[in-house]
Amino acid sequence: MPRDASELAHRLAREAEAVCRHYLSNGRREGRYWLVGDARNTRGRSMFVRLKESPKGPAGKWTDAATGEHGDLLDIIRESCGLLDFHDVADEARRFLSLPRSDPEPAPRTARLPAQTGSPEAARRLFAMSQPITRTLVETYLRNRGITALHGDGALRFHPRCYYRPDEDAPTETWPAMIARVTDLDARMTGAHRTWLDPSGRGKAPIDTPRRAMGDLLGNAVRFGVANDVLAAGEGIETMLSLRCLLPTLPMAAALSANHLAAMLLPPTLRRLYIARDDDAAGDAGVTTLTERAEAAGIETIAWSPRFGDFNEDLRTVGIDELRAALRIQLTPQDVIRFMLWATAETG
Numbered sequence: 001m002p003r004d005a006s007e008l009a010h011r012l013a014r015e016a017e018a019v020c021r022h023y024l025s026n027g028r029r030e031g032r033y034w035l036v037g038d039a040r041n042t043r044g045r046s047m048f049v050r051l052k053e054s055p056k057g058p059a060g061k062w063t064d065a066a067t068g069e070h071g072d073l074l075d076i077i078r079e080s081c082g083l084l085d086f087h088d089v090a091d092e093a094r095r096f097l098s099l100p101r102s103d104p105e106p107a108p109r110t111a112r113l114p115a116q117t118g119s120p121e122a123a124r125r126l127f128a129m130s131q132p133i134t135r136t137l138v139e140t141y142l143r144n145r146g147i148t149a150l151h152g153d154g155a156l157r158f159h160p161r162c163y164y165r166p167d168e169d170a171p172t173e174t175w176p177a178m179i180a181r182v183t184d185l186d187a188r189m190t191g192a193h194r195t196w197l198d199p200s201g202r203g204k205a206p207i208d209t210p211r212r213a214m215g216d217l218l219g220n221a222v223r224f225g226v227a228n229d230v231l232a233a234g235e236g237i238e239t240m241l242s243l244r245c246l247l248p249t250l251p252m253a254a255a256l257s258a259n260h261l262a263a264m265l266l267p268p269t270l271r272r273l274y275i276a277r278d279d280d281a282a283g284d285a286g287v288t289t290l291t292e293r294a295e296a297a298g299i300e301t302i303a304w305s306p307r308f309g310d311f312n313e314d315l316r317t318v319g320i321d322e323l324r325a326a327l328r329i330q331l332t333p334q335d336v337i338r339f340m341l342w343a344t345a346e347t348g
Contacts, residue, residue: 005074005086008093012073013060015097018052021072022096023080024049025160028282030181038064039079040129041160049076060321081161081174082129084122088172106191123182123192123215130157130179138178139208140201145238146316149245151244155181155222156237164196175205180222180237182215185265193222193256213256219265223315227267230335232291232304234276234311235261235283238310242315243276246324250274250339258286266293272300272332278310304330 012019020027020034026043027036032052037044039062046066053059060073071138078089078095133139133150136158142150162177175196193213196205204210222237224244232252234240240254256263258278262285266273273294277287291301306314307326314323327338 005090008090008097009060009074011070011097012077012093013053013058015311016049016059016073019060019076019096020049020051023076023126023161026264034132038066039069039076040131041080042131043101049073074308079129082126082159083163084125084159091172102261120190120215124189126159126162126192126194126214127157127181127189130159133158135179136160137176137197137199137201141197141203141237142176142241144202145242146320147238147241147245147312149248150241155224157181162194162196164205165206174198175207178237180254182213182217182220182225184220185267187226189215190220191217217256217260218263219260221253221255221260221264223251223253225249227251228269229271230274230339231263231267231270231272232276233261234304235278235286236310236312238312239276239278239310240311242323243327245315246327247339250335255286258282261286262289262293264290266297266299270294270297271298272302272335274302274304274331276304276311277306277333279306279308302330302332341348 003255017029017034024034024036024041026036026041029051032050032054034049034051035045036042036047038047047061047062047064049062050057050059061070062076063070067190073088074093074108077083077092081092083092085091095136138158157179159173159177159179162179164175176199178195180193181189182193191214194211195208196210198205221233224240230250232240232243232250233255235255235258237254240252244252253264255264275287275290277283287303291303294301304327308314308317311323328340331340
């Protein structure tokens with residue numbers, strides 16, 4: 001059984017094309033090389049992986065012409081799978097090679113120090129390893145949730161093989177995932193939210209906790225648009241994306257839970273805050289606390305109430321036209337003109 005990184009890399013190099021087909025599926029073979037966008041499996045042609053040993057070098061070595069980065073097949077496994085710890089990279093390589101798992105081994109001295117699991121740095125690395133959601137399983141998943149118009153979706157990314165552990169003692173699994181960027185008021189990334197997806201795109205992955213967050217969340221949120229004087233805030237990503245289908249120019253923020261909604265920090269320039277409540281006791285408590293905090297700061301607050309459990313359920317149940325009519329009477333007249341009539345005119 002391979003005992004170190006160099007032996008694992010050598011065994012992977014014997015199967016270089018198979019490794020590329022599995023972990024860099026958005027690329028293609030051209031001659032003696034595999035071409036792809038980067039080690040995170042982005043579409044493109046700037047990175048090339050040598051498939052066969054030649055006078056120019058051994059199989060499995062790669063170079064990204066756009067960035068100057070280079071490495072071996074273990075680096076590809078790390079980046080494409082979003083792994084942070086060398087032990088996880090080695091276990092994934094052994095899984096691919098059908099070799100037994102090993103006891104934890106220290107990372108090579110030349111390896112980049114891994115970010116602490118669950119830290120803001122780990123969240124930033126995971127987001128960087130992911131890809132834009134256009135034409136991915138994330139779009140399919142959201143479309144099946146009734147969210148067909150995505151506006152300013154840069155806060156969301158897709159990872160095809162995001163690691164999931166039910167608990168510390170359970171074996172690691174990989175599932176496709178929607179990755180959301182959590183930021184503070186200065187747009188600095190402080191965390192990430194993962195929604196693991198069923199490979200069919202019809203719903204969430206069939207696991208115990210298909211949603212998990214990492215990093216510093218308190219006071220921060222997943223933001224869609226830049227808030228100035230008006231903002232809409234709520235708990236869930238899909239809730240706010242549903243509302244953004246109707247009001248694409250109104251800045252919105254998803255705090256990810258009722259408790260975090262209550263504690264969300266508000267921009268100093270804010271003058272009016274719409275709060276999209278979830279119809280449950282926890283949602284009511286979060287709205288009450290955030291309302292009190294906002295009004296104490298001189299901010300006008302208006303609570304939006306769904307007909308069913310949340311606004312995504314409303315969208316899927318009654319449709320976009322009926323939801324638009326229900327939401328219109330919950331907007332101030334000036335915001336109807338500013339945000340809703342403009343959007344209606346633009347979409348026809």
